[in-house]
Amino acid sequence: ETGVTQTPRHLVMGMTNKKSLKCEQHLGHNAMYWYKQSAKKPLELMFVYSLEERVENNSVPSRFSPECPNSSHLFLHLHTLQPEDSALYLCASSYSFGGDYNEQFFGPGTRLTVL
């Protein structure tokens, strides 16, 4: 595997279900991100982890719970979601040190549908 991978690629869940999204990066980066991409809206930053510590939580509802067990893996745990949470969830990774520009590399996303 290369780059940033995400599983599953598609997920359909009911409002009472609990599910998790997984992201893995194979680039040796030390920062990971969750973004939400909804139709007709800009990509929205949800969470940022640097060196496995959460450094940003962008006012995301508590029904979304991130977990970063190590610098290569990032999870997004989902529970009691709403239909408006249906979106493409994108994971990204980058380096988090140095003064020069650190490119963020994106995975293919998980298309989530909440019924």
Added chain:
Amino acid sequence: QKEVEQDPGPLSVPEGAIVSLNCTYSNSAFQYFMWYRQYSRKGPELLMYTYSSGNKEDGRFTAQVDKSSKYISLFIRDSQPSDSATYLCAMKRTGGGADGLTFGKGTHLIIQP
């Protein structure tokens, strides 16, 4: 006022045309400006980034930043059908560090063969 404004399109042009895509922004703290390309059912991939004001060229692509007007542009010369995608502008305050990106909505571009 939204932080980053971008016309979602769609923008449809014939093959070989010069394409102009642009974004405006309101936060003067942004210093790094990126253009990402996103094909259907794929994640965004970085095309170019520019630091502060100025131009940057890479093959058929040219990025321009005018910080005084808070306006950025991406030009595509000799456009090809394979350029058909959604183009997202993105910005951040710092280069290094683990800062999230602030995106525009994206412009859906269609190059007609």
